[in-house]
Structure formats: C-alpha cells, structure tokens
Amino acid sequence: MMKKWIVLLMVAMIGLGINSAAFAEDESFFDWLFSLEPRNEIKPMHNELYNEECSDCHFPYQAGLLPEASWRKLFEPAALEDHFGDNAELDDETRIELLTALIADSADKSHYKRSKKIIASLGENEAPLRIIDIPYIKRKHHDIPEDLIAGNEKVKSLSYCDACHQKADEGIYDDDTVVIPGHGNWTW
Ligand code: HEC
Ligand code: HEC
Known part of the structure; x- marks a missing residue:
C-alpha cells in the first residue's frame, strides 16, 4: 500500500515539474526520497577542500564517524595546533567552512546505519576526540590481535x-x- 503511494507521489511530483529547488541545496529529489529509507554504511565525503586539507597524515575521516560535539572540540584553534601531537592548524575561514560541512553530516544528524550505531553506543554527553574510542568501533575491533595492528x-x-x-x-x-x-x- 505504502509503496504504491510513494510511486504515485513521485510520478505526480515529476509531472508537476518539482525540481531540486524544493530540497536542500545539495540534495536531489531522489536523495530526499532515499532518506526515507535507512541507509547502510557512512555518508561519503565529497568536500574537496576537506579531502585536500585533512588527508596529509591519514585518510579524510567521514563526518558521520563522530558526533557534532566531537568535531567542535577537534576544530578549536588550539586543538588544531596540537592535533594528536601534530600541527593541523587552518586559517579561520577554512576552519569554519570545514567545521560547518562536518557538522551538517555529523553522526548525530545522519540517517546512515553506522552513524546511528555510533550515536547509540555513546552516552548522552560523550564526545570523544577519537573515532577509535567510540564503544561501537571498539567493540567491532575487540577480537583483532594487537600484533596485527x-x-x-x-x-x-x-x-x-x-x-x-x-x-x-x-x-x-x-x-x-x-x-x-x-x-x-x-x-x-
Ligand atoms: C600534520 C598531520 C595531520 C593533519 C594535517 C591532520 N591530522 Fe588528524 N591526526 C593526525 C595524527 C598523527 C592522528 C593520530 C593518529 C594515531 O594515533 O595513530 C590524527 C588523528 C585524527 C583523528 C582521530 C582518529 C582516531 O580515531 O584515532 C581525527 C578525527 C582527525 N585526525 C581528524 C583530522 C581532520 C578533520 C583534519 C583536517 C583539519 C586532520 N585530522 C588533519 C595527524 C594529522
Ligand atoms: C587492522 C585492520 C583494521 C583497521 C585499521 C580498522 N579496522 Fe574496522 N574492522 C576490521 C576488521 C577485521 C573488522 C571485522 C571484525 C569482525 O567482524 O569480527 C572490522 C569491522 C569494522 C566495522 C563493522 C563492520 C561490520 O560489518 O559489522 C566498522 C564500522 C569498522 N570496522 C570501522 C572502522 C573505522 C572507522 C576504522 C578507523 C577509525 C577502522 N575500522 C579501522 C579491521 C580494521
């Protein structure tokens, strides 16, 4: 019943010429429709500036691997200057732009399955700086012997x-x- 209804709605909306303007900037109608379904995995990062600035020392972690509060802490100017013993400082404009993009897709705002599991495993005010300190991530790697890591x-x-x-x-x-x-x- 429900599915038939959605198909009818789709046909009607396409027929009416409703275009992406009705949806958030980078979301198409189909993205929106898809968002009604639970999504697997983690949303990929297509932010070029991010992929450029944050991939010198490790691969660019997806926004959906940490909650907003964690990204905010990591992006404090002082925190970037002493980023796990390295200097990852950014000019203010870049810093704000990247932080805004990360927050938009942070784990607590994501429909993706793994992001939801990440959030479900964290206590209410828990905001770890590391992804590997998240209980769900820890649990998934618990059985791997240290000599393989x-x-x-x-x-x-x-x-x-x-x-x-x-x-x-x-x-x-x-x-x-x-x-x-x-x-x-x-x-x-
Ligand atoms: C100059 C090198 C360098 C740059 C540039 C850098 N990082 Fe890192 N980052 C590190 C190091 C080193 C670690 C810790 C890795 C380890 O413990 O083995 C780390 C760890 C992290 C972690 C925690 C991963 C975990 O769970 O252990 C996050 C999240 C992170 N970086 C995000 C970023 C973001 C976002 C940027 C871009 C603003 C960035 N990094 C740029 C060096 C860097
Ligand atoms: C040493 C290799 C290794 C590294 C590094 C590693 N993982 Fe894994 N990961 C594994 C293995 C092996 C499994 C499967 C564990 C199992 O099923 O028993 C796994 C499982 C997972 C799962 C669950 C997958 C599933 O199908 O249930 C997630 C999510 C995950 N890893 C995320 C991460 C993230 C995020 C990082 C980096 C912060 C990371 N892993 C780093 C080896 C690794």
Whole structure:
C-alpha cells in the first residue's frame, strides 16, 4: 500500500515539474526520497577542500564517524595546533567552512546505519576526540590481535582505517571489504 503511494507521489511530483529547488541545496529529489529509507554504511565525503586539507597524515575521516560535539572540540584553534601531537592548524575561514560541512553530516544528524550505531553506543554527553574510542568501533575491533595492528608495520594503529578497510574512502566499512595487510581476507 505504502509503496504504491510513494510511486504515485513521485510520478505526480515529476509531472508537476518539482525540481531540486524544493530540497536542500545539495540534495536531489531522489536523495530526499532515499532518506526515507535507512541507509547502510557512512555518508561519503565529497568536500574537496576537506579531502585536500585533512588527508596529509591519514585518510579524510567521514563526518558521520563522530558526533557534532566531537568535531567542535577537534576544530578549536588550539586543538588544531596540537592535533594528536601534530600541527593541523587552518586559517579561520577554512576552519569554519570545514567545521560547518562536518557538522551538517555529523553522526548525530545522519540517517546512515553506522552513524546511528555510533550515536547509540555513546552516552548522552560523550564526545570523544577519537573515532577509535567510540564503544561501537571498539567493540567491532575487540577480537583483532594487537600484533596485527600496532605490531603490523603496514597498519601501525587502528586510526588508519583505510589500511584494512579497502573501501574506507567510499564510507564502506562492511566486514567483507576488510583485508588486514599481511593477514589476508578477514575470516576467523
Ligand atoms: C600534520 C598531520 C595531520 C593533519 C594535517 C591532520 N591530522 Fe588528524 N591526526 C593526525 C595524527 C598523527 C592522528 C593520530 C593518529 C594515531 O594515533 O595513530 C590524527 C588523528 C585524527 C583523528 C582521530 C582518529 C582516531 O580515531 O584515532 C581525527 C578525527 C582527525 N585526525 C581528524 C583530522 C581532520 C578533520 C583534519 C583536517 C583539519 C586532520 N585530522 C588533519 C595527524 C594529522
Ligand atoms: C587492522 C585492520 C583494521 C583497521 C585499521 C580498522 N579496522 Fe574496522 N574492522 C576490521 C576488521 C577485521 C573488522 C571485522 C571484525 C569482525 O567482524 O569480527 C572490522 C569491522 C569494522 C566495522 C563493522 C563492520 C561490520 O560489518 O559489522 C566498522 C564500522 C569498522 N570496522 C570501522 C572502522 C573505522 C572507522 C576504522 C578507523 C577509525 C577502522 N575500522 C579501522 C579491521 C580494521
């Protein structure tokens, strides 16, 4: 019943010539329709400035991996100057632009499945600076022996998601896309 209704609505709206102007700037009608369905994985980052500024030392983590409050803390000017022992400072204009983009797709605003699981696993006021400190992420990696992570020259730490997750840059973290370097496909 419901599905028929949606199809009819679609046909009617296309017929009426309703275009993307009716929806948020970067959302098409189909994106909007899709947002009614639960989405798998994490929303990929298509922000060029972000991918440029935040990929020198690690791959550019998707906004949907952390809640808004975490991104706000990470983007304090002083925090960027001492970013896990490195200097990742940005000019104010870039800083605000990137923070705004991250907040828009942060885990607490996302419809994507993994973002929802991330939020569900955090306490109400919990805003870790690290993705790897999120209970859901910790739990998912609990069984991996340390010698395959810290003891593995090609991985070094769990922070380097794309060392093992072959499609991390697309926001896909499904366990059948994991290859731990030197260990092969993930099967226990
Ligand atoms: C100069 C190098 C450098 C740049 C540039 C940089 N980072 Fe980092 N970042 C690091 C290091 C080092 C770590 C810690 C990795 C580790 O513990 O092995 C880190 C960790 C992180 C983490 C936590 C990952 C985790 O769960 O352990 C986030 C989130 C993060 N960076 C976001 C950003 C963002 C957003 C930018 C762009 C503004 C950025 N980084 C730019 C060096 C950098
Ligand atoms: C050392 C390799 C390695 C690194 C680095 C790593 N992961 Fe994983 N990850 C795995 C493996 C292996 C699994 C599957 C665990 C299982 O199913 O028992 C997994 C599972 C996951 C899952 C759940 C997938 C599912 O299908 O349930 C998510 C989400 C995830 N990782 C996200 C991340 C993120 C985000 C990072 C970086 C902050 C990261 N991982 C870093 C190896 C890694």
